[in-house]
Every structure is written in C-alpha cells, then in structure tokens.
Amino acid sequence: MPDHINDNKKRVAQLKHLQAWETHSCRLLGGWQPGIRHWEAKHAVGFHLWQDIQTAQDIRTRLWELRVSRPDSSAVKQAVLPAIDKLASAQHDFEFIAGLYLGVKKALATAYRSYLADTQSTWDAPSIDILERAATIKDTQIAWAETYIEQVAKTDQEKHLVSRWTNYIEELIAAVGSVAGDQDTAEALPDLPPGYDILLPFGEAKRDDRFEVQLQGFDRPPLEDQEEHTLWQFVNYTMEMQAAETLGSVLWEVTDMEWNFYYDIARHCYDECRHSQMGEERIIELGHKIFDFPQFTGNYAWRQLYDPLRRYGMLTYVIEQDSFALKHETYKNYVKTGDSTSAEAVMYDIIDETMHIRWGQKWVPELIKYQNEELDVDALVKECRTAIMENSLSPAQRSYGEKAKKSSPPQPETPLS
Numbered sequence: 001m002p003d004h005i006n007d008n009k010k011r012v013a014q015l016k017h018l019q020a021w022e023t024h025s026c027r028l029l030g031g032w033q034p035g036i037r038h039w040e041a042k043h044a045v046g047f048h049l050w051q052d053i054q055t056a057q058d059i060r061t062r063l064w065e066l067r068v069s070r071p072d073s074s075a076v077k078q079a080v081l082p083a084i085d086k087l088a089s090a091q092h093d094f095e096f097i098a099g100l101y102l103g104v105k106k107a108l109a110t111a112y113r114s115y116l117a118d119t120q121s122t123w124d125a126p127s128i129d130i131l132e133r134a135a136t137i138k139d140t141q142i143a144w145a146e147t148y149i150e151q152v153a154k155t156d157q158e159k160h161l162v163s164r165w166t167n168y169i170e171e172l173i174a175a176v177g178s179v180a181g182d183q184d185t186a187e188a189l190p191d192l193p194p195g196y197d198i199l200l201p202f203g204e205a206k207r208d209d210r211f212e213v214q215l216q217g218f219d220r221p222p223l224e225d226q227e228e229h230t231l232w233q234f235v236n237y238t239m240e241m242q243a244a245e246t247l248g249s250v251l252w253e254v255t256d257m258e259w260n261f262y263y264d265i266a267r268h269c270y271d272e273c274r275h276s277q278m279g280e281e282r283i284i285e286l287g288h289k290i291f292d293f294p295q296f297t298g299n300y301a302w303r304q305l306y307d308p309l310r311r312y313g314m315l316t317y318v319i320e321q322d323s324f325a326l327k328h329e330t331y332k333n334y335v336k337t338g339d340s341t342s343a344e345a346v347m348y349d350i351i352d353e354t355m356h357i358r359w360g361q362k363w364v365p366e367l368i369k370y371q372n373e374e375l376d377v378d379a380l381v382k383e384c385r386t387a388i389m390e391n392s393l394s395p396a397q398r399s400y401g402e403k404a405k406k407s408s409p410p411q412p413e414t415p416l417s
C-alpha cells in the first residue's frame with residue numbers, strides 16, 4: 001500500500017483548505033451579485049453561492065468527524081484570504097465570473113478528483129461521497145459560466161479582457177500553491193493588471209439593458225381591484241432581488257464572524273432570489289413579461305449608506321417583520337377569491353420569511369458585539385425603523401412601517417398554523 005494513502009494529516013489539511021475556498025467563493029459571489037448586470041446570471045449566482053456554502057458545510061461536518069472542530073486556522077486564512085481579495089478586484093462582471101469559475105472552481109474540481117484518486121476508499125468513504133458530489137456541482141457551475149461568458153463577452157476587447165483575467169487568476173492560484181493547500185511555501189501573489197482595484201462593495205445594484213430602471217417603487221392598488229393588486233404583488237416579489245443583493249453585500253463586507261453566520265446569510269440571500277423568481281414566474285402566468293415593468297433599485301442604493309449590521313437589522317427586524325400584515329391579508333384574500341396558486345406562493349414566502357426573522361434575532365445581537373456597536377438591539381431597531389420611514393422608496397414598506405409604529409407588529413405565524 002503506498003504511504004500517501006495513510007497520510008491522514010495531509011487529507012485533513014486538504015479538506016480544511018477546500019472548505020475555506022468554498023466559503024470564500026460564496027462570499028465573493030455575494031459581494032459581486034449587485035454588480036452583475038445580466039438578470040439570469042444574478043439568479044444563477046444566488047443559487048451557486050448557496051451550493052458553495054452547502055459544500056463547505058458538508059466538508060466541515062466531515063472534518064468534525066475527523067476530530068477537527070475548528071477548521072479555520074490562521075494558516076488556512078493566510079493561504080486563502082489574500083487571493084480572495086485579488087479575485088474580487090475584477091473590473092467587469094464577465095471577468096469576475098471567468099476568474100472565479102474557470103480559475104478557482106476548475107481548480108476545486110481538479111482538487112476534489114485528485115483527493116478521490118488518492119484516498120483510501122473504505123476508511124475514508126464518507127469523504128468520497130461528499131467530494132464526488134462537490135466535484136459534480138463544480139462541473140455544472142463551470143458549464144454554466146462557459147455559456148454565460150460566450151453570451152456576454154462578444155467583442156474582441158471583451159474576449160481579450162476575459163482571457164487576460166483568466167490567465168491572471170491561473171497565475172494567482174499557481175502562486176498560492178493549490179486550492180488544497182498542498183504547497184508548504186506559497187510564492188508572493190502576482191500584482192493585479194495596471195489600473196485594477198477592488199470595486200466592492202457596490203453602491204448601486206446593476207440591471208441589464210432589457211430593464212427600464214427607476215428609483216421609486218409602485219403604489220399599492222386597492223385590494224378589491226383583484227387583478228391589479230395580484231399583478232402589483234408579484235411584480236413586487238421580483239424586486240426582492242434587492243434584498244438578495246443587500247444580503248450578498250453583507251456576506252462580503254462582514255469578514256470575520258463565526259462560520260454559521262455565513263451559512264444562514266447565504267441561504268437568506270438565495271431565498272430572496274427565489275422570491276424574485278417566484279414573482280417572475282407568476283407574472284408570466286398572468287400573461288406579462290418581467291421586462292414590461294421597470295425594476296426599482298433605490299432601496300438597495302440607500303441601504304448601502306449604512307453599515308452591514310444596520311442593513312441586516314433593517315431587513316430582518318423591520319422590513320420582513322412588518323411585511324407579515326400585508327402577506328396575511330393577501331393570503332386570506334387569495335383563499336377567499338379562489339386564487340389558490342397565488343395563495344400557495346404567498347404561503348411558501350411566509351414560511352421562508354419566518355425563518356429569516358428568526359435568523360435576524362439570532363445574528364443581530366452577534367453583529368452588535370462583532371461591530372462593537374454602542375446601541376442595544378431595541379435602540380438599534382428603532383434607528384433602523386426611522387431610517388426606513390425616511391428613506392424607503394417602497395410605498396408599502398413605509399405604510400406598514402407606519403402601522404407597526406402605532407401597534408405591536410404581528411408575529412410571524414404561518415398560514416398553516
């Protein structure tokens with residue numbers, strides 16, 4: 001039996017590095033999501049960042065079985081984080097996708113297969129199951145990126161940028177040693193191309209040219225105007241991409257919280273992409289196209305003026321909490337009027353939102369400690385509510401915030417209960 005098969009220490013070190021690359025790929029995708037213009041790519045990225053953090057979790061669970069309860073050692077951070085900052089410094093969305101998918105994700109797929117070829121198939125069988133799945137997910141993500149890049153980088157100049165940036169990222173990974181941390185002494189990282197600097201965090205959420213973009217949201221039609229109100233509600237769901245983008249920015253900007261924070265925020269971000277997609281699917285069923293309606297992006301933009309704690313507090317403690325009144329009212333109305341499809345969609349949304357509010361209650365106090373914030377939760381939520389009343393460009397958010405100020409907000413019961 002070759003010696004390397006018995007090298008448990010080497011296997012553990014590889015798994016530690018691989019989970020870190022997956023975790024920080026998730027953070028990078030979150031940070032870049034607002035800066036990606038192409039609508040379908042924004043959705044894909046929201047799904048991929050959730051896949052990446054799930055892969056990281058699977059590997060971390062395996063590491064825990066292998067008696068590593070704290071895989072994020074300073075050596076692992078030193079090996080991964082400086083390269084992550086370089087990866088974030090692409091200047092165009094298609095460059096960023098090319099670097100991450102055709103550089104890092106390809107290297108991860110290779111590293112997973114190399115681990116699978118090297119390890120002992122009986123003793124280490126639980127790792128095999130996890131890494132085979134991880135490699136397959138990477139293949140699918142890479143295939144998506146190849147198609148996306150072909151679609152969006154069409155001119156010679158764009159193709160040149162993709163090729164230069166992909167080459168740069170390959171040099172970067174070579175300098176790191178490998179994404180499995182196999183090289184003891186990493187070289188100095190190569191300098192970014194001239195003029196390149198990090199664009200994150202994005203102050204504005206970008207949309208592609210198929211959309212008309214406006215700052216302000218739409219007024220809510222009367223509930224009795226059934227057709228108009230249903231259309232308004234599901235068009236509004238498409239705007240929840242802004243919530244996903246705010247959460248993506250939080251994933252990126254909060255650099256050193258405990259790992260479970262990133263897992264919950266990534267799921268929250270993915271859920272908001274799903275809510276946006278749910279809106280899109282329903283408005284198609286109602287005979288319209290998403291591009292028939294302007295997208296509003298103003299709420300993302302003003303929220304970026306606040307720190308990540310306040311942004312996250314605004315979303316969970318105020319916007320999501322206050323929206324239950326509207327959601328319950330409309331759910332009951334859809335049931336009453338026999339629109340079971342809209343009712344079901346709203347019910348699933350309420351179930352997701354109930355989780356989001358619970359995560360807010362879990363992580364806002366932790367972010368307060370992390371940021372050395374002077375305000376306690378109550379004072380902070382009060383400040384967040386005032387900021388929303390003053391700045392929100394969504395009439396429904398302001399109106400429900402106003403009602404919540406006067407009465408205690410409804411609790412997030414699900415319509416199933």
Ligand SMILES: [Fe+2]
Nearest residue numbers: 240271272275
């Ligand atoms: Fe949502």
Ligand SMILES: [Fe+2]
Nearest residue numbers: 320352353356
């Ligand atoms: Fe939500």
